[in-house]
Amino acid sequence: MDSLSSAAASSQAVQRQVRVQLTSKQEDIALPENTGPILVPTGLRRYALSTLVNNLLGSDKPIPFEFLINGTFLRTSIDEYLTANGISAETTLEVEYVRALIPPLHIASFEHDDWVSSTDILSATSPAASWASSAVSQGQERILSGSYDGLLRVWDMSSQILAVSPAPAEGGHSASIKAAKFVTPNQIASAGLDRTVRLWKYVENDDGFSGKISPQLELFGHKSGINSLAVHAPLNRVLSASNDHTVGFWSTKKSDAPAAPEEALPSKASKSSKRRKLNPSVSTPQRGPLALFSGHTAPVSAAIFDAKDSTVGYSTSWDHTLRTWDLVTSALVDTRTTSHSLLSLEHLPEVHLLATGTSARHITLIDPRVSAATVAAMTLRGHTNAVVTLSRDPHSTYGLISGSHDGTCRIWDIRSTKTDKDGVVGESVYTISRKSLEEEGKADSKRVGGEGVKVFGVSWDKTVGIVSAGEDKRLQINRGEGVLPSKI
């Protein structure tokens, strides 16, 4: 296009105008009430609209905004949007604006001796603190890690280890840990390849620089390794997902847990316990499951509580299904069959969706309420390897983060979508790579099979930020500091 016709085209676009009604659900960035519809050129894109809103707000420091029209982010010019959706420029467009997410910056990395499989956060805003009577004060946040070396570690925010769980001989895990969660500020649950779910008492010394993780309860029943855990402190309940095809349902209280099944206990005479020198000097109470839910026909990858109704649980499996369980009657309520092995699970309760990560490198969003055949409400694409961990965005009911064997975490906003031949498809808003790669000067190189950088666990907390655990033997903390919207 020569400069003359290009100028003509742009002047034409400038001349075309549309009436927009700008709204925000957040009080601190809302426009004065009397701001009516504004006539704007249809050639405007996100950046120009963001400047416009900042001018209207009279902000000292411009805030980057994103714009939603009919629940979808504006990714083109308004003109292209109108054309693509067959909307007349005569109509008044309802345009909602929200703070744009700022790229999460690397804050710190905590180094381990071995692969880090799982992580959880204890802060004033974390579930474990909200369930407990004691609040976690500012600066007293803690990060929990579970490692392939079989140990749990509690860290403070300045990368000091406050406590390490005991070795196998002192009542610790006898194999790699795959899942670790704070139940309360003083209780931890963990599970892994030794097939046990373990509960630990966590106490800190008054100096705040050291603490102790002591065994409380050993839960036996699974016949194969455990991949993940979910905890619910008010109910004193834990859900576990095992390679033995079952979902375990456990009590965190010794008093109401059934006896441990004899055949699941490591026999002192058994070859493998001799081999692994399992003669713990500590004797920890051993218990069994309240129930083992069977139905899945392959390893169970994840089991979670419904975020609003704790009588409901969900699980995902390599058998391609997502199942709903009634935790009161232990009944299988619903089975949704997808096309791939499902490796991770998270609930987005406000939008009535379950997000599940697949071996086929994407995330599928499923509405568990629809009683008809499987309806994948949406697919989130971008990862280049299995999606093995998910965590809700603590700031937004539409957001979540995923961790993958491709060595990245990706942040998604389910309003950031497009429609293609596969239906509604979402693209990630931000990608967090491993700092370890960057330090090796290989930030841009792609590792085949995610070798050395696979992400195994991710946790997202409002106060602390995003903590991810990986094959690079690190916990990595990222935070989009100070600019995340306070609420939506």
Added chain:
Amino acid sequence: NIDPESLLPKLPSPEELKPFPTTCATVFRGHKGRVRSLSVDPSGVWLATGGDDGTVRVWELLTGRQLWSVKVSDEEAVNVVRWRPGKEAVVLAAASGDDIFLAVPPIVDPETEKASLELLDAGWGYAAPNPALSAADANKTTTPPQWIRPSSTLTEAGVCAVIPLKYVVKSISWHRRGDYFVTVCPGSSTPASVAISIHTVSKHLTQFPFRRRIKGGGPPQTAHFHPSKPILFVANQRTIRAYDLSRQLLVKILQPGARWISSFDIHPTSSTASGGDNVIIGSYDRRLLWHDVDLSARPYKTLRYHKKAIRAVKFHPGGRYPLFADASDDGSLQIFHGSVTGDMLSNASIVPLKVLKGHKITGELGVLDLDWHPREAWCVSAGADGTCRLWM
């Protein structure tokens, strides 16, 4: 004037034949030197490997984490590893040099471990020890070997029994019920009468079912049991013969036309076809051949896609996905769709789907073995470059 092309049935496009493996999802690194063999366990959670460093290893399939390793030989390579089928016991068979090792890796729950150990222990003392051999008898190579207990170091690591054959074992294949397996010693100096052995786990019994060399094509290379009938398929360099073991009868001869067969696999029973009706064969002279056993002794299709020797061929097990794959010294694996129908008159439809590249050619060798996941459309490969790879 009709375009002859228009009369041919149209092959479906790969896009319509999903799922099949396309991407390297995990790299397994740890072996020193070539990885010769690998096998995914019946639960689909673990991968066993064996290689030139004399070690047998078990890994977590999804993450590539090594869980167990045992050095079974200081000098000899581990040439083959194969899990016993079935889930009531977990047993891994591995061959290094002249020895076959049966192990229970420490990855199972106490109950399954007990069942596995009992399975392997039941045969001790079953076969009466050989009577004192006369000098003449001792020279007879056809005396079946006694199963022996491993060294204390190996016992400690999880190895439960050793079968000392006198010649190098390169092929192990289990019967579907898991009570016996067939092994082949393909070396040209191996006497014909002891080259093929059938081992019965419950009795610790090793038998040599063949007295004489199979005709027309050099020493035997590899053998597999029919998926449902009491038939053993044996490949020598140029032919595959099917024997009815109970009646001691030769029932079928396949002549693929290859100069040197490296491996073959028998089609499993699927929803559309009964197992054993189709066979795929790979050869060192770069050919991949599909045989419809009932149709002809000659191949139904000959595929020449690889630039170097084909070392392994395998159907997806269980008949869930109509997939098969081969592995080559050119460093690649090739994935095919191959669906068979129950109809005697209609032939298999074969569509090349994907070439998987990633293994580095090392010392002129590329991909030495492959296996499929028991449920998923995922496969694994063992490389001369010292790595194994999971493809999803």
